[in-house]
Amino acid sequence: MTRIEVEYCVPCGMLNRAQDVSEAILKQFGERVDEVALITGDDGVFVVRADDEVVFDKTEDEYDVDAILRAVKPYVGATA
Secondary structure: OEEEEEEEEEOOOOHHHHHHHHHHHHHHHHHHHEEEEEEEEEOOOOOEEOOOOOEEOOOOOOOHHHHHHHHHHHHHHHOO
């Protein structure tokens, strides 16, 4: 099963964004993921990893929950 990590910048106030992404992943993929973990960070970080592979990095991509879900999808083997 897949482990998803959402690393977010605490000082930047990105907790709400991290929670939104985590909730969307759980709603979309449910039992297909083993875990969705929120990882605290700093220096403006907002990165989503699936099984230790970066699938979203705010320094390279525009924040879009739907795009993040599409990036996670191949890792969970979902048809949803």
